[in-house]
Each structure stands twice: as C-alpha cells, then as structure tokens.
Amino acid sequence: MATIVGAITTSHIPSIGKAIARNLQQDPYWKPFFDGYPRAQEWLKEVRPDVVVAFYNDHGLNYFLDALPTFGVGAAPEYRNADEGWGIPTLAPILGHQDLSWHVIEGLVDADFDVTTCQQMLVDHAVSLPFALLWPDAEAWPVRLVPITINTLQYPFPSPARCLGLGQAVGRAIESFDEDLRVVVFGTGGLSHQLDGTRAGHINKPFDLMCMEKLVDDPQALARYSALDLVREAGAQGFELVNWIAARGALTGAVSQVHSNYHIPISNTAAGLMVLENRPAAMARAA
Amino acid sequence: MAGYNEAFRDIPGTTVFDATQSRLGYHLNQFCMSLMKAENRAAFKADERAYLETFPMTPEQRQAVLDRDYNRMIALGGNIYFLAKIGATDGFSFQNLASKMTGMPEDEYKAMMVAGGRPIRGNRSKSDKDS
Numbered sequence: 001m002a003t004i005v006g007a008i009t010t011s012h013i014p015s016i017g018k019a020i021a022r023n024l025q026q027d028p029y030w031k032p033f034f035d036g037y038p039r040a041q042e043w044l045k046e047v048r049p050d051v052v053v054a055f056y057n058d059h060g061l062n063y064f065l066d067a068l069p070t071f072g073v074g075a076a077p078e079y080r081n082a083d084e085g086w087g088i089p090t091l092a093p094i095l096g097h098q099d100l101s102w103h104v105i106e107g108l109v110d111a112d113f114d115v116t117t118c119q120q121m122l123v124d125h126a127v128s129l130p131f132a133l134l135w136p137d138a139e140a141w142p143v144r145l146v147p148i149t150i151n152t153l154q155y156p157f158p159s160p161a162r163c164l165g166l167g168q169a170v171g172r173a174i175e176s177f178d179e180d181l182r183v184v185v186f187g188t189g190g191l192s193h194q195l196d197g198t199r200a201g202h203i204n205k206p207f208d209l210m211c212m213e214k215l216v217d218d219p220q221a222l223a224r225y226s227a228l229d230l231v232r233e234a235g236a237q238g239f240e241l242v243n244w245i246a247a248r249g250a251l252t253g254a255v256s257q258v259h260s261n262y263h264i265p266i267s268n269t270a271a272g273l274m275v276l277e278n279r280p281a282a283m284a285r286a287a
Numbered sequence: 288m289a290g291y292n293e294a295f296r297d298i299p300g301t302t303v304f305d306a307t308q309s310r311l312g313y314h315l316n317q318f319c320m321s322l323m324k325a326e327n328r329a330a331f332k333a334d335e336r337a338y339l340e341t342f343p344m345t346p347e348q349r350q351a352v353l354d355r356d357y358n359r360m361i362a363l364g365g366n367i368y369f370l371a372k373i374g375a376t377d378g379f380s381f382q383n384l385a386s387k388m389t390g391m392p393e394d395e396y397k398a399m400m401v402a403g404g405r406p407i408r409g410n411r412s413k414s415d416k417d418s
Contacts, residue, residue, distance in 0.1 A: 015381065059368040064320055065309055085323045085372040153368060155291045155305040192404075196367035197358065199300030200385040201396065203404025204411075232298050232411055237367075265400040268385050 002100070002177040005047040006258070006278045007185040007251055008040055009215070009244040010133065011271040012056065012126040017088030020132055036261025036273045037133050043258055043275050044134060047182065051097050052143045053104070053170060054186035055163075055246040056126035057152040059084070062118070069116035070158050071166060073108065074147040075101035076121045081128040091128040097144040100177055104146060107173025113166055115148075123147055126188045126243075143184070150246060152189070152239050160230065161223040163242040167249020175252065175280065187247025189240025191262075192233070193269035202235040203270050208262065211241060212274060216257045219248045237269075244274075251278040297412045304366045312364020318342040318352070319369035328376045357388045 016033075019025070025034040061084050063069065075098055081091040108115050127147060135142060148170065150163055158166075167185075174183050191211065194202035211234075214221045222245050230239045248255075258275040265271075291305035302308065318339065321327045331338040339349045351359040352373065360370055374384040386396035399405060 060316075060320055060366075061323070065313055065316060083323055083325065085328070085375045087375060153304065153366065154309050155303055194301070194405075195371070195381065195385060196361055196388060197300045197302055198389050199298070199405065199410060200388050201399055201405035202407070202410060203400075204407045205403065207407075228295060228298075231295060231301065231303065236301055236303065264403055267381055268400060268404075270404065 002174050002179060002181040002183055003280055004171060004174055004183045004185060004251060004253075004278050005049060006043075007187065007247045007274075007276045008130070008134065009187040009247055009272065009274045009276075010130050011190060011266065011269060011273070012129045012188040013266045013269050013271065014084075014086045014088060014125050014129070015267045016129050016133065017086070017125060020136075021089050032263045033261075033266050033271050036263070039259040040273060040275050041134055041136070044184070047184065049143050049184040050181045051100060051146060051183045052186055053146045053148065053174065053183055053250065054127055054130070054188065055148050055150060055167065055243040056186070056188040057240055057243060058149045059124050059126065060153070061124035062122045063149070065154065068151060068154055069149065070151045071113060072116040072118050072149040073101060073105050074118045074121040074145070075105060076119055079121055079123045079127070079145055079147060081124070082122050084124055086125070088125060091132060092141065094123070094127070094131065094141050094145040097146055099179070100174070100181065101146045103177045104170055104173045107176065108166070108169050111169040111172070113169055121147060130186055130188050148246070150242055152237070152242065155227070157227045157239060158242070159227065160225050160242050160245050163246045164219055164223040164249040167246035168252065170246070171250035171252045174250065185247045185250045187244040189243045190234070190238060191241065191270045191272040192235050192238040194235030195237050195268055197236070199235070201268055203264055204233050204235070204238070205264060205270065207233045208270050208272060211244070212260055212262065212272060215244060215248050215274065216255060216276065219245055248276070251276060253278045253280040297414050299410060299413050302361050308364045308366070310364070312348075312366065314342050314344045315348045315352070315360065315363060315365050316369040318344060319365070319372045322372040322376050331376060355387070357384055
C-alpha cells in the first residue's frame, strides 16, 4: 500500500526562479531564505519519496478565465513547465503517475469532491520553484508528480474548511492505493502577501507564525477562517494558505514538525517553509 | 449576491476578483495572457496601440494599459496575476509594479518590505483602524 511519509509546505514567489538562475543563494538579501532549504533537501533524501502530490494554485498558465476549475487533478503522463512571461528559466518535464492520479480522482469523486480531470496539464512556478528549491542538483527529477490545483484566482474561492476536507480525501485515497509507494505531499504558496492595489505590501507576521504553529497540531483552527478573514489578515494573495491547509489535511497519521523557516521579505511576500513528518496510523498501531 | 467586493469593502485598498470584475476584464486579462509568448511581447513592444486593437477591450482599458496605470486596470477588471505580465514585458520587477500601485517611490517601497512589510495596524480593516 502507498504510504504518506510527510509534507513540505513552501512559498513559490516567482523572483526565486530568477535568484536561482543568477546564483544569488548566498547574496545577503536571499541567504536567510535559501538557508532554510538544505534541511528539507536532506529530509527528502532520508524519506526517499517515489511520488509528490502537490496542492497549489495555477496563476494562468494551465487555466484561463474561459474554464477555471475550483479543484483540478492532473492525470497526465508528464507535466511541462512553460514561459509565463516572467523571464524564469523553464524546468525539465516532470513525469506523472497516472495510476495514482486516477485513483485519487476516483477517491475524490467518491467523497463528493467533483474535480476536473486534466490529462494534459502545464505546471507553473507554483510547482517548478518548489522542485528547483528542493532538488537543486537533480539531473533528473527523482519523483513522479500528481498535481492538484485549488482556485485562488477568481471568486468564489473554496472555503479553507473545504480545502482541508479535500486534502483529507486525497490522503485517504493515497493510503488506499494498492502499490508500495512512498508519497510526500506539497502545499505551495503564501504566506501573507498582497500584490495589488494601494494595500500592496501587506504582511502579517503574527498571523503567519500562528498559522505555522496550528498547521502542525490543529489544522481545524485554520479551517474555521473565511476567505474574508484570510484576505483581511494575510492579504489578498495570502489566501494561498489553503494549499498548505490541504497538504496538511492529507496527513492522516501522527504529525510532527521536522523543520521550519520563515523570512520577510522575498519581493512582496513573507516566505515560509515547513517540513512535517507523518506517522501513518497503521504504522503507529504496529509499533 | 451583490458581489464579493461588497462583502470585502471593509478591507482597505483591495479589489477582489469576483464575477463583476472577471466579466469586465475578460479581454484585458486575455491580452495580458498573450504576453506569455515571446513573439507577442515583441509585437506589443513594437506597436502597443496596434497590438491592443487586436483585443476587443474598451478604450478605457486600452488607455490604462498605455498609461501603465495598474490601479485603473484593476478597477477595469484586470487581475494582478495577469497584469503582472505587462510589467514583466516592460522589464520591471514586481516590486516596481507594487510601488506604482501604492504611489510610493520604488526604493521607499523596497525599504518598507525589508523593514517587515506594510504594517498591519490600521491596514487590516477600515472599521477597526486600531487593530
């Protein structure tokens, strides 16, 4: 059976791609951010995942306003990154795991999450940057991918509670997959930031730190917020926190924090990183 | 529903991208999306007015693009994720766009971010300026 070994939640700010391309990891502006990642890279080497299931929001690379799913699941043989107009180098394609994708889709629809299925799908910086940050020296990606998108572009947004439920349903589906796979869940985006209007630059450190603490032991506390609450506290694009909430939802066992990092600012954003280990209930019982 | 902006009006300086904005800005945002292709960026740079004419946008939307008036583009239905592609085509960082929207010189905006970002006090909501 597939096992969920843990989750990594990380920001996905486009300028990170430029900093990597220019080797600015040791630059004083960037160092406090990049210094957070070696521990997460080591952890991935320790837990040796076969597949990443990534919750993120597409920013208009794969979807446009013509057809915009609230929740979408990739079921493609491979996922390509492409020019988003930011001048970030594109990444090598990531192989999919179609059997797991379809199993997750079936599990989600069974659980009344009527998702959109994407057999062709481009992945934007919300996937490519976490891969570049977490496997900086990879010649070939060491994992396959199941991408899951959450709409944070056009209202109505799904509620944080619904996103937690989505993550829980994904977690149950993964754990019922009849193949010995080690799975790591990603949640990308955030933390507090607002890119638009005269309130641009909004940052809320106390709120972010509270969210990072609650994410470990009490994600239900975060699921109680409304979209309005999250925009008020975390900024218009701080709503991307729902990707973290969904990723946490997929961890169904005993969860402990391995590592975290938090840094203000990267560009307009408070950057966060967490590594959470999941001890599946079945393993805990056997121990 | 009166639109999400009605519900969100207590949050200062914020326009949420709801049905009203999305319908208003469809073609403006489609123009922005076209800038993901290098050949379109080149065509836009070569003759901005002519390129904008190829999209069924309103004259006000075209003018806001020509003026690089991002707050006006947002008011006319632009979504920041798409609008940012105009700034990138111009060769500007996102912080440059943000400084334009906030009416701050770019170095001042950058300094505010390095110092921890826009303070939350007074910026969380209009009704409760002290929180």
